[in-house]
Amino acid sequence: MLAAPGLGGRAGEEIVANRPRFRGKRIKEDLASYARLLVDAGLVLGVCDWGFCVYREEYSACLGNAAGPNPARREPSTCARCQNFVVSEQHRPYWAIQVHRCQELLDEPALPLQTLRIVRARLDEARSLVRAIDCGRKESS
Numbered sequence: 074m075l076a077a078p079g080l081g082g083r084a085g086e087e088i089v090a091n092r093p094r095f096r097g098k099r100i101k102e103d104l105a106s107y108a109r110l111l112v113d114a115g116l117v118l119g120v121c122d123w124g125f126c127v128y129r130e131e132y133s134a135c136l137g138n139a140a141g142p143n144p145a146r147r148e149p150s151t152c153a154r155c156q157n158f159v160v161s162e163q164h165r166p167y168w169a170i171q172v173h174r175c176q177e178l179l180d181e182p183a184l185p186l187q188t189l190r191i192v193r194a195r196l197d198e199a200r201s202l203v204r205a206i207d208c209g210r211k212e213s214s
């Protein structure tokens with residue numbers, strides 16, 4: 074994740090803005106020592122199908138505690154708006170499928186208005202994460 078070209082999500086933007094440039098022969102060693110530095114500073118990384126969680130209790134949208142994220146509230150949409158959330162290339166298929174599913178749902182003529190609003194919000198959310206991943210990939214190539 075630290076060296077991935079396209080990172081999206083609110084914590085992903087933060088990482089891209091603040092991480093050192095890793096180049097040259099020592100890239101593996103430099104990455105390992107940067108990762109150690111972050112772990113020593115208290116970084117706790119969570120992994121799920123839809124992204125990474127760079128866990129910081131004070132920013133957790135799922136209202137986690139000192140032990141970690143709150144499993145009862147941890148779900149893609151909560152993560153997508155969380156300041157701890159990161160997506161990378163490996164999560165693109167998940168969000169691309171969400172875009173597709175939402176588009177299919179919007180074709181349902183009998184969708185209640187409230188559901189329609191939720192599906193539109195989910196579609197915007199998924200599209201913006203896919204865009205962020207693609208954008209980062211283009212910039213790095």
Ligand code: SF4
Nearest residue numbers: 126133135142152155
């Ligand atoms: S909402 Fe998701 S990204 Fe945010 S702290 Fe909870 S698990 Fe981590």
